[in-house]
Amino acid sequence: MSGILYYDLRHVTGQVTHIDIDNSVVESAGTSFFNKAVIRVLSKTGWGILQIDNYSPCQGKKFDAILESACRLARITEENVVLGDAPHGILSVPPMKEDPRDVCIEEKSTLLSEIEKAAQHPLVVNRRANFIEKIEHIRFTDSSENEYSYEMCRSGFNILAVASRNGNIQMGYEREHSIHGFNLRHQQSLGKKAAEIAVALLDAGAAKSGKMRAVLDPELAGVFAHEAVGHASEGDLVQEGNSVLKGKTGQKIGNANLTIIDDPGIPEFGFDPVDAEGVAVRRTEIIKKGVINAYLHNRETLSSVGNGIAGHARAMPGEPPLVRMSNTFIEAGDAMQHEIFEECRDGIFLKGSRGGQVDPGRGIFQFNAEYGYLIENGECTRMVRDVSLSGEILKTLHGISLCGNVRTMSPGYCGKGGQSVPVSDGAPYILLCDAVVGGSGMD
Amino acid sequence: MRWWAAVAWIDQLLHDGQKKVDEIEVFYVEGSSVSADTKKKKVNLATISKECGLGIRTIHKGRIGSSSTNDPDHWQECLNAAIASGKLATPQDWEGLPDVVPLSRTPLSFDSTLRIEPKVVLDLIERMLEGAGEHPAEVTAGSASLFTAMVTLANSRGVRYTNQHTGVSLSLEAIHGQSTGYEFDHSSFLDKMEPESVGERATFFAKESDNGKDIATGDYEILLSPLAYGELLGNVFVPALSGRNVHAGRSRLSQSLGKIVTDPAITMYDDPLLKGANGSVHWDAEGTPTRRIDFIRDGILETFAYDLKTAYRFGNKSTASAIRGGFGGLPSIGHHNFIVDGKRNEVADDRVVYVHNVVGAHTANPMNGDFSVEISNAFWMEGGEFETPIRSAMLSGNVFDLHHDICGLSKESRAIGSMILPSVKINKQHIIGK
Incomplete structure (x- = not known):
């Protein structure tokens, strides 16, 4: 068709089942349905994109008319976009141990309720448990006759416990989300843990702020990698000039023990069997032995920026693909856990994540721990609450002096450009020197 | 015309639903938007979006059920899912959905002059970039979007309300050295927008924070x-x-x-x-x-x-x-x-x-x-x-x-x-x- 250099269609249909239990009351439970498509057409001057709810697959003149309208839209664009070459192909979706669809919603509700009840404690004033199960059928076609279709099921739960005493309110929060199937069985221990943390935090002190040594647990260290490095390595930000990592390939920004990877192909919560442009997914070593090694790319940013591979385009149903992280992690090192605490000697141990944010152009990031402990003479002592860390991307990574020898991954969601996609972050235990800790403790 | 076309299936849905549950409510949204994004100062992509979807809520003996779908033609499947959902919910005190009352039909956040057209977003972007030129900072990304939506709420107590919304959104990001600036604006009304000011503030903060x-x-x-x-x-x-x-x-x-x-x-x-x-x-x-x-x-x-x-x-x-x-x-x-x-x-x-x-x-x-x-x-x-x-x-x-x-x-x-x-x-x- 004249004027069309390339097109692709990503059509996603599916259903979402949820259960919300709040202090033993089933607030809501049920299933909703969705049908969303995005059609991208590349003209000589840029992209014309149509987002269509309730899309009916079509061919021939009807489909051509859709392409033409997208192409007309691209008349207001003014950038000559070139798509880099990238291998196509699709991985198998890992099999589920138990398909959530084989479990009736009544049983799901009962199991979730058991987790919620496990968070009971005399000081816990509120328990809230949520289950979510999202099933997506994805169909991708493009003008190069690539065609893929697959089904993904993600399911999991959150449990929140709120403890209160004399006006002091604290929370404990646990979650498990998976691509490996139904995971509500035998999880009462997480409900109990949420309650124990909430209650323990009632006696925790506010963290003292300032520069100090910090040991990060694998979940928080994973978020650290995500915020401090992952976003700034996204090719679209590099292309726009909105990343401090632009032009820094080959520069050493961390110790030789630091390697940071993004890999959409490993069977973790951020798994994609093929990316949202139909490109085969592969591992990218963003930081290799402390040196900036490669960026994350889609086909456009690969061509424009170079240095890396495509296969990192991801999208919510009905939304245009963006360059995104998937499963991001710090590679395990060789330090034993006790060595890390001994080396820290005096500092702070931070556990769990309440999320984070980065300004990639300025190179400043912030992220928050769920709770922590003071480390005194290599031992964890007093519990502390509401601790956050901030730092500068190009300086802080030099402060990672030890990486533990066991890596674990944690599921989550990441927001960018109005889209939220499933991700996992992970790391071993790490020791971070000169961490800038924010807390309201004054003593 | 759209409103009356919608009423036909909504009325049928309410009619069928009332045979099975005490009360029923339908929330239906239909809208469209157009947007353009820039990479640096050049428009890189333009998007048109067509949105539609309905949400159903049922109440039966104090149990609240719900479901939603993008596909109005499949409202029956959605209704069944909402009723099934209600069976799981814990019953609670419920004194009824609102009755119909006379309300103004004049929308409060709707710009009837707003045209959802690509050339309007292009004009907004050009004006934003003009403002950005006031200070020596590099524009990294920008965006302009327009939307219009019609929201319909109907319930089994006779409520049949519709409301129209419009919206205009602008944002611009800039950098100077390693100092970034971001500004945005949004309004229901096009003439309330000041695109030049959005651009000027973004580059101002990038430049001045250096x-x-x-x-x-x-x-x-x-x-x-x-x-x-x-x-x-x-x-x-x-x-x-x-x-x-x-x-x-x-x-x-x-x-x-x-x-x-x-x-x-x-x-x-x-x-x-x-x-x-x-x-x-x-x-x-x-x-x-x-x-x-x-x-x-x-x-x-x-x-x-x-x-x-x-x-x-x-x-x-x-x-x-x-x-x-x-x-x-x-x-x-x-x-x-x-x-x-x-x-x-x-x-x-x-x-x-x-x-x-x-x-x-x-x-x-x-x-x-x-x-x-x-x-x-x-x-x-x-x-x-x-x-x-x-x-x-x-x-x-x-x-x-x-x-x-x-x-x-x-x-x-x-x-x-x-x-x-x-x-x-x-x-x-x-x-x-x-």
Whole structure:
């Protein structure tokens, strides 16, 4: 068709089942349905994109008319976009141990309720448990006759416990989300843990702020990698000039023990069997032995920026693909856990994540721990609450002096450009020197 | 025509549903949008979006069910799913969906002159980039979008309301050296937008924040811009006013009715009928007629926000605070135009630390209000003038406690999402230098 250099269609249909239990009351439970498509057409001057709810697959003149309208839209664009070459192909979706669809919603509700009840404690004033199960059928076609279709099921739960005493309110929060199937069985221990943390935090002190040594647990260290490095390595930000990592390939920004990877192909919560442009997914070593090694790319940013591979385009149903992280992690090192605490000697141990944010152009990031402990003479002592860390991307990574020898991954969601996609972050235990800790403790 | 075409299946749905459940409600949204994004200064992509979807809520013997779909032709499947969903829900006291009342049909946040056309977004982008040229900073990305949507609410008690919304949104990001600037604006009305100003402010902050100086750790008088204040207020304080959070024990304000919760000069209210404001609407997401809600008057907490479900459960009346993020899911408690007001004065005459934005406000503890965030585009300010930029520091404190230390509100307010906020001057806030 004249004027069309390339097109692709990503059509996603599916259903979402949820259960919300709040202090033993089933607030809501049920299933909703969705049908969303995005059609991208590349003209000589840029992209014309149509987002269509309730899309009916079509061919021939009807489909051509859709392409033409997208192409007309691209008349207001003014950038000559070139798509880099990238291998196509699709991985198998890992099999589920138990398909959530084989479990009736009544049983799901009962199991979730058991987790919620496990968070009971005399000081816990509120328990809230949520289950979510999202099933997506994805169909991708493009003008190069690539065609893929697959089904993904993600399911999991959150449990929140709120403890209160004399006006002091604290929370404990646990979650498990998976691509490996139904995971509500035998999880009462997480409900109990949420309650124990909430209650323990009632006696925790506010963290003292300032520069100090910090040991990060694998979940928080994973978020650290995500915020401090992952976003700034996204090719679209590099292309726009909105990343401090632009032009820094080959520069050493961390110790030789630091390697940071993004890999959409490993069977973790951020798994994609093929990316949202139909490109085969592969591992990218963003930081290799402390040196900036490669960026994350889609086909456009690969061509424009170079240095890396495509296969990192991801999208919510009905939304245009963006360059995104998937499963991001710090590679395990060789330090034993006790060595890390001994080396820290005096500092702070931070556990769990309440999320984070980065300004990639300025190179400043912030992220928050769920709770922590003071480390005194290599031992964890007093519990502390509401601790956050901030730092500068190009300086802080030099402060990672030890990486533990066991890596674990944690599921989550990441927001960018109005889209939220499933991700996992992970790391071993790490020791971070000169961490800038924010807390309201004054003593 | 669309409205009447929609009514045909909605009426059928209500008719069929009423045979099976006590009450039924349909929420239907149909809309379109056009947007363009730039990479640096060039338009890189243009998007047209067609949105449609319906949400169904059923109530039977106090059990509330729900479902949603993008496909109006499959409303029967959706209705069955909603009824099945209700069977799982715990029953509660329920005194009925709202009855129909005569309400103005004139939409409050609708610009009838707005054309959802690519050339309009292109014009907005060009004007934004023209403004950006005022300062020597590089534009990294920009965006302009227009939307129009028709929302229909119908229930088995005869409610048949429709409302039209329009919206215009602009944003621009800029960088100078390693200093970034971001600005945005949004309105229901095209003629209220100032694209040149959005561009100018983005490059201004990028340029002026460059070569920032360190600040020593200590307590300072600070001036939070509406954007920075809105981040802290919206993530912590506003959710604590939700009746659901209050009754669930998730709000630090739950025992504070009738007590002083802010400086006595502060008033906070929701005004859903404010003409020209982005969130203005005659009825909430359940069809309850809206009215002004005074949450805090002269520093004293007077009420919390309720939807029907929470009100019936706890013996209160709905404050018409039900909102929906879209067609899917159930209504939840929110606000329409949340306004912070009080005595206005010159807030930047004396020397203060001005904070334009913060990084990481969503990580604040929503229960107890503790936060520590990175500050962005921060300056020493005196006599209303931006002086030395501050390179990097954290601001740490408690969102509830800082409201007792507010010592001034700026004369001007601006819309930040569905909040309308002044700049807020606060005594003695802790800054952690680096």
